[in-house]
Amino acid sequence: MSQTAPPTHLRIHQFAGLKPGPRLLVTAAVHGNEVAGVGAIQRVLQLLDEGSLTLLQGTLTMIPIVNPLAHRLQRREGDRNLNRNLRPTPIPQDFEDRIANQLCPWLAASDVLLDLHSFNNPGPAFAMLGPRNNNGDLEPFRHQSAESALALAVGTTRIVEGWLSTYALGLKRRADKASDGSRRMALQQDPHYGVGTTEYMRSQGGYGITLECGQHEDPQGPEAAFKAIVRTLVLLGMVAPGSAGVEAADPQRPVELLQLYEVIDREHADDQFERAWASFDPVSEGQRIGTRADGTPVLAPSGGRIVFPNSRAEPGNEWFYLAKPSDRALT
Structure with missing residues (x-):
């Protein structure tokens, strides 16, 4: 558990276009030490405030620091991993439960999610997308085409699918192990443990991708995040093509598509x-x-x-x- 007084609010920015359109939610620092998206969102906020970026339609909501406790502590988690077992909790047990109770309604009220992350080891940015259209029990889905277009639009050369189905296999193995009675192990053995931001978004009828912007300290990470936000806005018709000097991703670039197994x-x-x-x-x-x-x-x-x-x-x-x-x- 954390040893510092927890923050008491989330900072959320919303821009409502005067014409109806898509409802886009952009999030960053779901893990507190993954900060590429924080500066990118702040950059977009500044451009909107000064008029250099014009919202044509729809509603843009941005949460630059989703987990302010973990961010303050400069680590991945506050009390636990917010991007696992994400759902509303009637009786919150920790800081992340309280954040989830605020975040989940914003996810449910949106059509599209762009969630900005980074990772430990060196490597180029890549996008993670959800399942193919299906009516199964694990993650029923009907927005495969739109989500695929979003994954292609952000500009990475690698896209990965298969998160939740693969995670479910690991959860089955964990469930066979004896519990030590701790809350952490109870969460790790919960069938919902693989559910994070994008999975919850899909469960509420929307779609979205996770953009891994490279290694945590990669100086190109904030630029990758910024371009992804602008390209997503262009794709959804919310800003004009070429806005903020960001060109569309090369449609002819080679893209490696991988499936986690x-x-x-x-x-x-x-x-x-x-x-x-x-x-x-x-x-x-x-x-x-x-x-x-x-x-x-x-x-x-x-x-x-x-x-x-x-x-x-x-x-x-x-x-x-x-x-x-x-x-x-x-x-």
Whole structure:
């Protein structure tokens, strides 16, 4: 738990166009140390305030610091991970529960979400999108085409799908383990634990993407976030093409589309990687990725790429993901 007095409010900015149109929500610092989007949102606010950027239609809502406690502490979490088990809570147990009770109605009141993040290891920005259209129990969805267009519009050369279905596999394994009675473990074993901002958004009838703007300290991260906001506004017809000097992403650029298919938890503090991995490093079938504390090798079940390797993961949390080429058509 945090040892500082928690903030008592969220700062939310909203611009209502005089013509009806899409309702876009842009968020940043859901994880407090992921700040590329914070400066990007502040930059857009300034342009709107000074008239250099003109809202043509719709409603633009921006929350530059979604988790102010974690941001104040300069770390990923305040009391817990806000981007897991995100839902309204009648009896809040921690700071993130209280934030969720304010954030979820804003998500539900929006049509589209652009959620700005960053990651630990070096690597280029990439977009994460949701499932294909389906009527299943896990994540029913009907906005595949619009969400795919958004993922393509922000300008990355890599797009990743398959988050919630992959996370569900890890949750099944966690559920088989004996609980230590802690709230943290109870949350980690909850079937809703994989639900974050975009997943909650889809559950309320909207759509959205997560934009991972590169490594936390990447100086290009804020620019990637800024261009993504403006390009999203252009895509939705909310600002004019070429606004703020941002050109559309090259439609002919090569885009690698990957599908997550496995998540591996760190089970013990002495579990170690074989080497210093970066997101999207290639792995071959049978390659040793790491070693468990008892000496058991952790091998890649098939060829593909490693995603979000975290050498500092707490036991019981995600250590790394694995991805393979996707057969999905984005257009």
